[in-house]
Amino acid sequence: MSPAALTIVLLAAGTYLLKAAGPVLLGGDRQLPPRLERLTLLLPAPLLAALVATSTFVADRAWTIDARAAGLLAAAVALWFRLPFVVVVLAAAGATALTRALL
Amino acid sequence: MTSEATIRAAIWRQSLSIALAVVPFGVAFGVVVRQGDMSVLDAVGFSALVFTGSAQFAAASVLADGGTVITAVVSGLLLNLRSLAFGLVMAPALRGPLWWRALVSQLMIDETTAVGSAQKERRWQRYGYLVSGLVLFTMWNLSTLAGATILGEAESLITTAGIDATIPAAFLALLWPRLEDPEHRLVALVGAGIAVLSAPVVPAGTPVILAGLAVLVLRPWRRSPDPVADDGVGAGGGEGASVDRDDDGGPDLNLEGAT
Numbered sequence A: 001m002s003p004a005a006l007t008i009v010l011l012a013a014g015t016y017l018l019k020a021a022g023p024v025l026l027g028g029d030r031q032l033p034p035r036l037e038r039l040t041l042l043l044p045a046p047l048l049a050a051l052v053a054t055s056t057f058v059a060d061r062a063w064t065i066d067a068r069a070a071g072l073l074a075a076a077v078a079l080w081f082r083l084p085f086v087v088v089v090l091a092a093a094g095a096t097a098l099t100r101a102l103l
Numbered sequence B: 001m002t003s004e005a006t007i008r009a010a011i012w013r014q015s016l017s018i019a020l021a022v023v024p025f026g027v028a029f030g031v032v033v034r035q036g037d038m039s040v041l042d043a044v045g046f047s048a049l050v051f052t053g054s055a056q057f058a059a060a061s062v063l064a065d066g067g068t069v070i071t072a073v074v075s076g077l078l079l080n081l082r083s084l085a086f087g088l089v090m091a092p093a094l095r096g097p098l099w100w101r102a103l104v105s106q107l108m109i110d111e112t113t114a115v116g117s118a119q120k121e122r123r124w125q126r127y128g129y130l131v132s133g134l135v136l137f138t139m140w141n142l143s144t145l146a147g148a149t150i151l152g153e154a155e156s157l158i159t160t161a162g163i164d165a166t167i168p169a170a171f172l173a174l175l176w177p178r179l180e181d182p183e184h185r186l187v188a189l190v191g192a193g194i195a196v197l198s199a200p201v202v203p204a205g206t207p208v209i210l211a212g213l214a215v216l217v218l219r220p221w222r223r224s225p226d227p228v229a230d231d232g233v234g235a236g237g238g239e240g241a242s243v244d245r246d247d248d249g250g251p252d253l254n255l256e257g258a259t
Helices: A003-026 A034-042 A043-056 A068-082 A085-102 B004-035 B038-049 B053-064 B067-082 B082-094 B098-107 B109-119 B122-151 B155-160 B164-182 B182-198 B204-216
Strands: none
Touching: A003 A085, A003 B038, A003 B067, A003 B082, A003 B098, A034 B082, A034 B182, A034 B204, A043 A068, A043 B053, A043 B067, A043 B164, A043 B182, A043 B204, A068 A085, A068 B164, A085 B164, A085 B204, B004 B038, B004 B053, B004 B109, B004 B164, B038 B053, B038 B122, B053 B067, B053 B122, B053 B164, B067 B082, B067 B204, B082 B098, B082 B109, B082 B122, B082 B155, B098 B122, B109 B122, B164 B182, B182 B204
């Protein structure tokens, strides 16, 4: 099994258990303790921020600044103006391509 | 009085507009997978079997960066812990035979929980969950397939056209709606800092997992989630904590789960 296929199987199984625990096992009368629920809802923010940061400023386990930083900036501007996702992505790609062409 | 037809139409409208918003994410995901030297089948496998966008993006990009299977799976699962909370929210509306509950649980994502829990009556919560789930599942997989087959082939185009920069852009778009909340902003900033600082010294993919530690700055072991109210943590403060549910909110904020 390729690493990708193994990742898919394990991640899908784990994710499914999390999704189904409420409806299948608990039948609808339980709640997470508030502090635990709060944690589960807070976690995505630092993880997604980490993905933004590392996919822009880290390459081969070293810090780096390249044209992708310009792309990220353009994406942030597009998001700030509440533009649709397509525009966000095109802005990021365009700014990166332009920066590469100029440098 | 709201007639049944009006409610039904409103639910379909919500579901279709969310599904439309999610299409570019699906396309982007297909491209990310192909860029990471994975197959079209892998792309669709992620979207059909995992069916939670942020975790799919995370796992695929960890693999693409040379991270291990375990690292990819753990970072995806940490992002998905919230599915547990969604499942508990939706469970009362999803009563039925065991096989049926087991089947519809796969549709448990931010968007379906949002559409479902936005309805007032149990039966409409169930209807909203199912309609949005089926529409999103279809669109998410079709758009992934489109991204993986059409755009994924264009290897040389990727760096010259800056397509590689769409990955951080997609993550930022997923993060953005959460940043309206000060607590989320704080943990996001700390998480990004942890990840970047640790990147040179830990294996690929693990900085993202370490970033999860950022939630500790909010001292989650406290009784109340209110950061102002409880600096002096009263001993018998009770369990009065109100649950922070603002980040899986309305359709307009939801680029998240099917994503």
